[in-house]
Amino acid sequence: MEISIINGSPKPGHSTSGYIIDLIVPRISEGNILEIYNISRGNLQEGQFVKIQNCDVLVLAFPLYVDSIPSHMLRFMAELEERGFASKNTMVYCIINNGFFEGKQNRIATMQVKNWCKRTGLVWGQAIGAGAGEMIPMLKDIPMGHGPNKSIFNVLECFSANIMGKKAGEDIYFSPDWPRWLWKIQASFCVWYPRARANKLTKRDLYAAGK
Amino acid sequence: MNLIVHDLENLTFNKIFNFNDRENYIISDNGSIKSCTGCFGCWIKTPGTCVIKDGYENTGRLFSKADNVLIFSRCYYGGYSPFVKNVLDRSISYLLPFFKIKNNETHHKQRYKNKTRLYVYFYGEQVTQDEMETARNLVRANGINFNVAEYKVVFTDTAEQAGREVAAQWK
Ligand SMILES: Cc1cc2nc3c(=O)[nH]c(=O)nc-3n(C[C@H](O)[C@H](O)[C@H](O)COP(=O)(O)O)c2cc1C
Numbered sequence: 001m002e003i004s005i006i007n008g009s010p011k012p013g014h015s016t017s018g019y020i021i022d023l024i025v026p027r028i029s030e031g032n033i034l035e036i037y038n039i040s041r042g043n044l045q046e047g048q049f050v051k052i053q054n055c056d057v058l059v060l061a062f063p064l065y066v067d068s069i070p071s072h073m074l075r076f077m078a079e080l081e082e083r084g085f086a087s088k089n090t091m092v093y094c095i096i097n098n099g100f101f102e103g104k105q106n107r108i109a110t111m112q113v114k115n116w117c118k119r120t121g122l123v124w125g126q127a128i129g130a131g132a133g134e135m136i137p138m139l140k141d142i143p144m145g146h147g148p149n150k151s152i153f154n155v156l157e158c159f160s161a162n163i164m165g166k167k168a169g170e171d172i173y174f175s176p177d178w179p180r181w182l183w184k185i186q187a188s189f190c191v192w193y194p195r196a197r198a199n200k201l202t203k204r205d206l207y208a209a210g211k
Numbered sequence: 212m213n214l215i216v217h218d219l220e221n222l223t224f225n226k227i228f229n230f231n232d233r234e235n236y237i238i239s240d241n242g243s244i245k246s247c248t249g250c251f252g253c254w255i256k257t258p259g260t261c262v263i264k265d266g267y268e269n270t271g272r273l274f275s276k277a278d279n280v281l282i283f284s285r286c287y288y289g290g291y292s293p294f295v296k297n298v299l300d301r302s303i304s305y306l307l308p309f310f311k312i313k314n315n316e317t318h319h320k321q322r323y324k325n326k327t328r329l330y331v332y333f334y335g336e337q338v339t340q341d342e343m344e345t346a347r348n349l350v351r352a353n354g355i356n357f358n359v360a361e362y363k364v365v366f367t368d369t370a371e372q373a374g375r376e377v378a379a380q381w382k
Pocket of ligand 1: 009011098134248250301
């Protein structure tokens with residue numbers, strides 16, 4: 001099968017979408033041709049569009065923005081709808097991750113992708129929605145299937161098996177196996193405050209009104 | 212003040228709606244908007260303001276001045292059009308990076324004390340039932356995240372119909 005994977009994170013460097021794609025790739029490579037496209041690194045070339053329009057499996061990976069599909073991803077999907085696909089059998093899977101703890105907050109974006117699938121005339125496969133997205137790559141040194149990486153391991157195994165068999169599956173929403181209260185404190189003390197300090201801002205500065 | 216975000220040509224918009232400039236602030240597509248790059252600069256570098264200077268960097272603060280936010284958008288797959296969504300993506304500085312738990316779900320804390328009302332008019336001729344369902348869910352979720360006092364979702368076939376709908380209420 002030809003599998004096109006879209007990385008819809010606009011981040012120039014590391015992203016959670018990219019991290020999850022890297023976890024999936026070895027699980028779906030055997031016997032398949034994989035291409036990964038980074039849609040925020042400038043417009044895709046004509047040849048790249050043609051490959052996507054002819055793929056057997058399309059995997060859309062993107063972050064949740066304001067409860068839904070980010071605008072740049074939306075533009076890209078609208079362009080794909082307009083161009084159309086060679087086969088009506090292309091199966092669509094998606095990997096959505098969000099900042100809030102609960103992966104199920106990705107369900108509205110999933111509904112949007114399903115609506116897009118209908119308009120574009122493609123077959124719906126499955127969505128996985130990961131909560132606490134910014135935390136996920138920070139767990140990379142903990143073995144998969146253990147501790148906070150327990151759920152993600154199970155979800156990725158099931159998701160990859162469905163892609164390999166080009167089968168549809170139930171949408172799955174999950175979060176790291178970690179207490180939410182601890183995650184919430186860590187977000188302030190391990191992420192926002194240190195990042196503010198690196199920009200020479202105090203905690204108080206973060207509460208300022210916009211200019 | 213009413214904050215109005217729309218994706219129509221300005222000429223068309225002005226023909227359909229007659230919002231004056233005194234009580235209304237109108238955000239429309241001048242072709243220069245950049246998409247969010249996910250850098251969180253609006254939270255940890257220049258709090259409250261986006262770091263991309265393209266004329267759309269202040270939208271978060273504009274939300275804090277609005278009694279009502281009115282959105283006119285073509286419906287795309289049960290959500291906003293790319294331009295309107297772009298404006299919303301660039302507005303997250305309206306909120307703080309810090310989290311709170313509301314109804315057992317995580318959301319952001321408020322940067323400002325105001326509470327706006329959110330009215331969304333989706334137009335488009337062949338909007339499906341599924342898309343309407345998605346759009347209602349979306350605006351409800353936006354309403355919770357932006358901590359609005361009230362929200363409303365209206366679907367019309369055309370922008371002109373939306374114009375007639377609002378004429379009575381917002382003139
Ligand atoms: C403009 C913007 C809007 C966001 N809106 C939401 C949201 O509504 N809900 C949520 O849970 N996370 C939201 N997030 C957080 C991202 O989904 C989260 O940071 C994600 O892990 C980024 O994934 P990536 O690294 O693949 O880009 C938002 C982030 C940005 C930059």
